[in-house]
Amino acid sequence: MFIETLKDDDEVVGIVCRGKLTAEDMKRMHVLLHEKLVSAERPGLVVDLTEFKGYEDADALREDMKMDISHRNDFSRIAVIGDRKWIEWGMSLAGAITRAEMRWFDSSEAEAAQVWARRQ
Numbered sequence: 001m002f003i004e005t006l007k008d009d010d011e012v013v014g015i016v017c018r019g020k021l022t023a024e025d026m027k028r029m030h031v032l033l034h035e036k037l038v039s040a041e042r043p044g045l046v047v048d049l050t051e052f053k054g055y056e057d058a059d060a061l062r063e064d065m066k067m068d069i070s071h072r073n074d075f076s077r078i079a080v081i082g083d084r085k086w087i088e089w090g091m092s093l094a095g096a097i098t099r100a101e102m103r104w105f106d107s108s109e110a111e112a113a114q115v116w117a118r119r120q
Contacts, residue, residue, distance in 0.1 A: 002029055005046070012044040012117045013075075017052040026063030033071055042076040044117030045100070049082035050107040075100040079113035 002025055006014030013036045015029065036043065055061045078100045105113040 001025060004032060005048070006114065009118075010040050010043070012046055012114055013040075014046045014048075014114070016048040016050075019051065020053045020056045021060050021064070022056040023059040023063045026060055026067060030063070030067045030070075033067070033074070037071075037074055042074060044077045044079065044114075044119075045075040046079045046081065046110075046113050046117045048107075048110065048113075049080060052082065072100075077117045077119070078102045079105055079117040081105045081107055081110055081113050083107075 001019055002015055002017045002021065004014065005016055006012050013033065015032075055064065080102065082104075103113075103116060105116075
């Protein structure tokens with residue numbers, strides 16, 4: 001599952017992923033991103049993967065890849081929070097897709113991630 005954070009912030013979109021994400025989770029996340037992008041041009045994105053356990057199945061991973069590709073130019077900066085080994089793999093894959101500047105933050109640096117993502 002995922003939850004939206006930073007709901008009142010027009011400059012940064014915040015998402016926390018927990019457990020295993022399903023294809024339906026990814027579709028709902030995609031809708032959320034579309035809604036947020038209507039009110040902000042190239043906002044920052046903060047994705048907290050501290051409690052992320054992966055994908056339910058290949059369909060969920062495929063939905064994530066479709067979302068990443070369709071929004072590859074929509075964010076100015078992407079801050080990723082979580083375990084370093086997991087994040088390094090994911091960021092190298094996402095870095096090949098997106099033009100956004102990306103940076104990893106430890107789970108204790110969530111506030112710093114938000115500040116960094118906000119700067120343009």
